[in-house]
């Protein structure tokens with residue numbers, strides 16, 4: 001999965017990175033592997049919770065219809081809601097806008113034993129905010145450095161950070177938007193505004209490329225996930241996550257009391 005990780009300082013061109021990959025597998029095999037990863041993730045997450053020593057932050061960013069919701073559903077299938085939280089970042093409220101842009105984000109970062117998934121994140125403040133000129137360039141252009149420092153602080157204080165950009169093609173987005181339009185049970189997800197965003201594809205691509213080029217670090221790497229195939233996208237995210245958790249060298253805590261010889265009557 002290393003091939004999807006952006007090395008620090010790399011100049012990213014999204015056009016050169018795949019949206020469609022299969023890792024040499026077919027869908028059936030991919031789904032089978034995901035099941036195994038789900039089970040491993042479930043066990044690792046339980047140990048993380050029991051041990052209460054590590055904090056894990058997963059950041060998901062994508063264009064509209066990129067698959068953030070589906071990734072969360074499929075990758076975290078089977079994990080315990082007690083130790084896994086999702087924080088979704090929508091258009092900021094008035095109160096949030098009255099503060100600096102990291103204020104609302106910091107409140108949701110994980111504590112010991114927790115995995116927190118950011119469904120959108122502080123990166124919107126260099127994406128939609130940049131594309132729509134919601135603040136002037138003098139302001140958003142300084143944010144890459146703030147974000148880098150913020151994430152370094154989180155990492156220095158014991159947070160494992162993994163960031164995923166779900167990379168889909170314009171053609172795939174068109175198909176997914178059409179599918180939402182054709183299915184009345186998906187209309188709630190369809191926003192006419194998404195069509196206006198789609199027209200700004202190139203502006204978003206430039207914003208994503210600068211984000212990836214400037215904020216992929218050793219302590220908080222970006223992975224550009226080929227996401228046109230949903231099953232492969234899930235597999236990549238689950239694999240990176242499981243490997244990162246296995247790398248923490250966790251163990252169950254020792255019991256508080258000596259349990260040898262304890263008999264339940």
Ligand code: AMP
Nearest residue numbers: 089090091092120121124125128129134
């Ligand atoms: P959705 O994820 O489809 O529910 O949409 C959430 C919307 O909130 C998207 O259109 C985002 O671009 C928008 N959003 C998220 N964060 C910000 C932000 N910091 N400033 C402006 N819009 C935002």
Ligand code: MG
Nearest residue numbers: 064189191194
């Ligand atoms: Mg949307």
